[in-house]
Amino acid sequence: MRRGRRFYYDLFSRVYDKVIALHSADKAGKLRSWLVEQGGCKGGMRVLDLCTGTGSVAIEASRTGSLVVGLDFSWGMLEKARDKGKGARHLVWVQGSAPFLPFRDESFHVVYCSHAFYELRDWEKLWTLGEVKRVLLPGGCFLMMEHEEPSHPVVRFLYKVRLASMGSLDSSRFISKELKLFSRFFKDVVREKSPTGNSKLIKGVKR
Ligand SMILES: C[S@@+](CC[C@H](N)C(=O)[O-])C[C@H]1O[C@@H](n2cnc3c(N)ncnc32)[C@H](O)[C@@H]1O
Numbered sequence: 001m002r003r004g005r006r007f008y009y010d011l012f013s014r015v016y017d018k019v020i021a022l023h024s025a026d027k028a029g030k031l032r033s034w035l036v037e038q039g040g041c042k043g044g045m046r047v048l049d050l051c052t053g054t055g056s057v058a059i060e061a062s063r064t065g066s067l068v069v070g071l072d073f074s075w076g077m078l079e080k081a082r083d084k085g086k087g088a089r090h091l092v093w094v095q096g097s098a099p100f101l102p103f104r105d106e107s108f109h110v111v112y113c114s115h116a117f118y119e120l121r122d123w124e125k126l127w128t129l130g131e132v133k134r135v136l137l138p139g140g141c142f143l144m145m146e147h148e149e150p151s152h153p154v155v156r157f158l159y160k161v162r163l164a165s166m167g168s169l170d171s172s173r174f175i176s177k178e179l180k181l182f183s184r185f186f187k188d189v190v191r192e193k194s195p196t197g198n199s200k201l202i203k204g205v206k207r
Contacts, residue, residue, distance in 0.1 A: 010076030051116030055081025099127035
């Protein structure tokens with residue numbers, strides 16, 4: 001497990017939601033609701049929100065009546081998620097690492113991962129895709145949402161520096177091949193733009 005990254009997120013958890021609200025003018029709330037809708041969750045389903053952070057996606061998904069597990073490796077983020085989700089039913093928080101999921105095979109109907117996948121190292125991305133496939137039921141769906149590459153050159157440069165410092169040094173190469181890679185694990189892989197235009201969704205179904 002990456003201790004430095006965990007420590008970073010333990011600290012960042014204190015202001016994470018405020019920072020997101022500030023830089024996205026609360027589009028993030030709507031964006032995460034849109035993501036949940038795309039998964040088609042409903043009562044009786046079991047849902048995993050991978051790298052749940054402060055739990056926005058998991059809490060939204062639990063409103064559909066699905067049983068939702070929010071997993072993250074940062075205790076700080078999970079504590080915030082627990083506070084935010086207080087009173088919500090059908091919601092469980094689990095500390096764990098994305099490439100080593102502590103769940104049985106075929107446990108979930110839907111798995112989400114919002115704005116976290118690109119932060120994984122290249123080997124972690126591959127292992128995580130394998131693990132997501134393992135824990136999904138046949139016909140279950142994986143939905144990965146990430147920022148689109150910004151068009152403004154300065155913002156694009158900063159975006160690439162962030163990806164290089166967190167995920168892989170060669171993130172552009174990974175992004176150019178990601179649909180092919182997802183297709184190795186899932187069928188019916190599609191990519192679409194979010195309604196805000198700043199994020200993208202990649203969706204695939206377990207064979
Ligand atoms: C940018 S935040 C996104 C949080 C949330 N999904 C959202 O959309 O707001 C990235 C999250 O991924 C978590 N994370 C990063 N690498 C992880 C890993 N290998 N296993 C589990 N969680 C991880 C971090 O702790 C952090 O909470």
